[in-house]
Amino acid sequence: MNIGFIGAGRMGNPMAQHLIKNGHDLKVHDLSRSSTTDLEEMGAQWVASPKQTAQNCEVIFSSLPGPMEIEAVAIGDDSILEGASAGSVYIDLSTNSPKSTRMLHDVFLGKGVKMLDAPVSGGVTGAANATLSVMVGGDEGLFNQTKQVLECIGDRVMYCGPIGSGMVCKLCNNLTAMSLVAFLPEILTLGVKAGVELETVSRAVTNGSGGTWIMENKYPKGLYKGNFDPGFSLALAAKDVRLATDLGRELGLPMEASNLLEQRYVEAIAKGFGSSDADAVALLYEERTGIRLRTQDG
Secondary structure (H helix, E strand, O other): OEEEEEOOOOOHHHHHHHHHHOOOEEEEEOOOHHHHHHHHHOOOEEOOOHHHHHOOOOEEEEOOOOHHHHHHHHHOOOOHHHHOOOOOEEEEOOOOOHHHHHHHHHHHHOOOOEEEEOOEEOHHHHHHHOOEEEEEEOOHHHHHHHHHHHOOOEEEEEEEEOOOHHHHHHHHHHHHHHHHHHHHHHHHHHHHHOOOOHHHHHHHHHHOOOOOHHHHHHOOOOHHHOOOOOOOEHHHHHHHHHHHHHHHHHOOOOOHHHHHHHHHHHHHHHOOOOOOEHHHHHHHHHHHHOOOOOOOOO
């Protein structure tokens, strides 16, 4: 299949690699051409704009930071819209607002271009191993037609409902995860301050009903070792929390806890942690309490 891929960052690059490995012919574009060097070495063709990426492609993917970048690439100057042919499919793998996604869908539909929203979850490791969860919104028949190509990048591809539903599910997922990342440090600090070793508190909670994937799989490699190299940056986490609270406001829902959570991420960015992993939000609590959540080898 002839595929265009826009956005070869930490998530996009390994996803594009898996598409190539599965026998697809790729055209790739990124603002930084150096990020596509390995893809070109694998046989991908680099092109200079989203418009050129979309030309003569059956499917066009984008993997971008947020709404501003997505809309610029999708419908701005030299955009996917200008290059895509009627009957082709645009699939956005980014995390965007459902409202923006539905607007883009309608614009593309006016040109005869189909669209699915298919945000992914699983981080850089999931992208590298093709074990991402892919949450897809759009026409169910179109989902069934494209599921096989989506399975090149993820082993948990699920249909979520009409256009925008994938984004809704992704925002719910990330709001859950980012809540845990922000609030677990308070819980762990409580245990440590009360005289229990961090490893013991962590293991006890993990083995009990409070166990979470983050505490069991993420913290031992990250927070507990003081390693804040970004797998999923705090700036992107803050963006996703904001998109979720924006959605709540659109729907007229009270989101008291989520609004407090958003402010914690805003504070972390103000402290200069935006380019670090989202786990770095724990540093706020460490500063206030003087307790560092590190294991003996951390």
